[in-house]
Amino acid sequence: MQDAYITGVGRFLPGPTISNKEVEDYIGCIHGQPSAFRAATLRKNGIKTRHYAVDIEGNHLYTNAQMAAEAIRAAAANAKHDVASLQLLATSTTQGDLLVPGFASAVHGELGIPPLELASFQSVCASSMMAIKNAYLNIRSGDKQTAAACGSEFSSRWFRPGFYESCVAEEEARKPPIDLDFLRWTLSDGAGALFIEPNPKSDGVSLRCDWIDLQSFADRFDPCMYAGSSSNVPGENLPWSHYASPQEAYQAGAMALRQDFELLYKMFPVWLGYYLSLMDKHGFNPESIDYYLPHYSAKSLGEEMKKLMKSAGAMIPEERWFNNLTTVGNTGSASIFLMLEELLREQDLQPGQTILCFVPESGRCIASFMHLTVVTNKD
Amino acid sequence: MEMKSSKTAAQAVMRQLIITWTDFESRLLKVPIIERIMRDQLQLEDYRQILLNHRQQVIEGSRWIARASSSIDNRYPELRSTFIRHANTEHRDYQMLDANYLSVGGDVETLANSEKNIGSEALSAWMFHQASQPNPFDLLGAMFIIEGLGKQFARTFAQKIQKQLRLSDDQVSFYLYHADHDEEHIGELEDALQSGILSDDGLAGRIAKTARVTARLYLLQLEELGNY
Numbered sequence: 001m002q003d004a005y006i007t008g009v010g011r012f013l014p015g016p017t018i019s020n021k022e023v024e025d026y027i028g029c030i031h032g033q034p035s036a037f038r039a040a041t042l043r044k045n046g047i048k049t050r051h052y053a054v055d056i057e058g059n060h061l062y063t064n065a066q067m068a069a070e071a072i073r074a075a076a077a078n079a080k081h082d083v084a085s086l087q088l089l090a091t092s093t094t095q096g097d098l099l100v101p102g103f104a105s106a107v108h109g110e111l112g113i114p115p116l117e118l119a120s121f122q123s124v125c126a127s128s129m130m131a132i133k134n135a136y137l138n139i140r141s142g143d144k145q146t147a148a149a150c151g152s153e154f155s156s157r158w159f160r161p162g163f164y165e166s167c168v169a170e171e172e173a174r175k176p177p178i179d180l181d182f183l184r185w186t187l188s189d190g191a192g193a194l195f196i197e198p199n200p201k202s203d204g205v206s207l208r209c210d211w212i213d214l215q216s217f218a219d220r221f222d223p224c225m226y227a228g229s230s231s232n233v234p235g236e237n238l239p240w241s242h243y244a245s246p247q248e249a250y251q252a253g254a255m256a257l258r259q260d261f262e263l264l265y266k267m268f269p270v271w272l273g274y275y276l277s278l279m280d281k282h283g284f285n286p287e288s289i290d291y292y293l294p295h296y297s298a299k300s301l302g303e304e305m306k307k308l309m310k311s312a313g314a315m316i317p318e319e320r321w322f323n324n325l326t327t328v329g330n331t332g333s334a335s336i337f338l339m340l341e342e343l344l345r346e347q348d349l350q351p352g353q354t355i356l357c358f359v360p361e362s363g364r365c366i367a368s369f370m371h372l373t374v375v376t377n378k379d
Numbered sequence: 380m381e382m383k384s385s386k387t388a389a390q391a392v393m394r395q396l397i398i399t400w401t402d403f404e405s406r407l408l409k410v411p412i413i414e415r416i417m418r419d420q421l422q423l424e425d426y427r428q429i430l431l432n433h434r435q436q437v438i439e440g441s442r443w444i445a446r447a448s449s450s451i452d453n454r455y456p457e458l459r460s461t462f463i464r465h466a467n468t469e470h471r472d473y474q475m476l477d478a479n480y481l482s483v484g485g486d487v488e489t490l491a492n493s494e495k496n497i498g499s500e501a502l503s504a505w506m507f508h509q510a511s512q513p514n515p516f517d518l519l520g521a522m523f524i525i526e527g528l529g530k531q532f533a534r535t536f537a538q539k540i541q542k543q544l545r546l547s548d549d550q551v552s553f554y555l556y557h558a559d560h561d562e563e564h565i566g567e568l569e570d571a572l573q574s575g576i577l578s579d580d581g582l583a584g585r586i587a588k589t590a591r592v593t594a595r596l597y598l599l600q601l602e603e604l605g606n607y
Contacts, residue, residue: 220405269397269404270405312393312394313393313394314394
């Protein structure tokens with residue numbers, strides 16, 4: 001089997017940097033009333049700035065597919081390859097622009113490059129790792145010599161007031177249900193991509209992809225972050241597509257994006273358990289990880305969890321944690337790409353250093369990890 | 380060097396125990412009674428049944444720990460003390476549970492005549508069998524699962540029961556107490572694992588396996604609520 005190296009990283013963040021104070025200027029207010037939970041939620045998620053693919057008048061600046069295509073072009077340029085040389089494109093997103101056909105087709109269309117193989121992954125944050133793994137395996141097997149994986153999100157379109165006004169009454173608009181309001185302050189837009197090939201680039205830093213592991217725990221969790229149903233309780237979780245019409249689904253509150261917090265907190269130990277099992281499977285020592293890129297902040301990991309991790313010899317020293325959630329926001333499937341892009345751009349990576357990426361998904365409980373090793377070449 | 384290797388060995392066992400426990404705890408979410416508690420569908424009758432079924436295991440718990448302590452030989456006086464202390468701390472816990480049961484309308488006679496459900500029978504038989512083996516330190520794995528449940532789940536459990544049934548603190552004191560106190564036992568477990576017992580060949584694997592069996596039988600006990 002041949003190796004697989006990440007030789008290019010690219011990102012696309014739409015529009016200007018948006019501060020916490022400006023969020024509602026862009027996504028709007030439900031029934032015209034600002035949310036009373038703004039400060040508390042932002043303290044909790046730690047985000048300070050983000051980007052939106054809409055302007056202040058509510059005009060769409062890009063489609064999700066256009067953002068993905070921009071990130072892929074940047075990744076190909078970073079790898080010093082013509083984007084048209086791609087033999088495989090693996091995309092990931094929470095929700096494409098259209099319901100049908102698949103998102104990868106839309107991205108290929110935007111790129112306008114010659115025919116190539118596609119893989120179209122739709123999940124939430126962990127769809128990113130599914131796409132990367134597909135690209136990685138295609139290179140490893142020798143079936144392809146060039147591949148791109150991308151993640152992109154246009155989350156802000158879910159947050160327009162019109163998506164909520166059937167399920168949030170005017171009198172509760174100042175204090176909307178937390179399962180609806182939290183995500184409005186948390187998710188934002190952007191895209192990132194990786195270029196992957198069998199050899200490191202001749203000049204500069206490449207990342208050898210050592211392993212990628214992903215596991216779903218949907219056998220024990222109901223949907224936790226979801227859209228398309230007004231409830232996640234079995235028996236009350238009629239899918240939007242089962243209503244007599246899209247209007248009826250909307251009226252029933254089935255079109256809003258929701259997060260069940262109680263379930264979310266129950267997922268943390270499960271993710272920890274999976275991480276520990278990978279420590280044993282791959283025999284890695286947390287002390288030997290130089291950069292840990294988790295798709296969440298250290299803050300959200302309670303003291304109790306840290307204590308458990310320490311007792312299991314599993315805690316990666318906090319000074320080695322690297323993420324850019326605070327500045328680029330939570331961009332779902334794009335975030336791991338954006339973290340890697342910034343790591344490569346800003347850190348002085350040395351040959352042999354190791355990187356562990358962690359992407360959990362609260363959608364219906366998925367955890368995924370990727371282990372990378374830094375390789376450098378000089379012409 | 381000896382210190383470091385006993386720490387590394389203890390950490391490896393802790394990893395296995397946490398993996399088993401996190402699997403166990405998340406599988407609990409699909410046990411019918413827990414699923415209903417999580418969805419705010421609990422009735423007072425359900426709470427009485429939980430207490431009545433749980434009571435058997437609580438009574439037996441300190442008894443098998445006491446049995447285990449009598450199976451520990453003179454090479455391990457510290458651990459025997461720990462086991463005896465642990466049994467002593469818990470052996471009257473069921474009285475708190477009984478008080479909770481009576482405070483929510485349970486009757487004395489039902490309590491006096493209650494027996495183990497078929498899952499509790501299996502769990503109890505397993506625990507006593509293991510506790511009767513010489514130096515049964517594999518039971519540290521069982522304690523981790525049972526205490527871990529106390530520490531991590533009892534609080535959610537108590538709060539949800541209280542909220543759904545509008546009960547006062549003293550009506551759910553058994554679960555609140557365990558949420559507050561079981562943490563200390565986890566510390567004791569870490570100390571025990573680092574005490575040098577892991578130099579015994581195969582013990583690490585037996586601790587992990589006993590944890591897995593106990594977790595499965597504990598689930599069975601909850602799945603068989605009311606099936607006597």
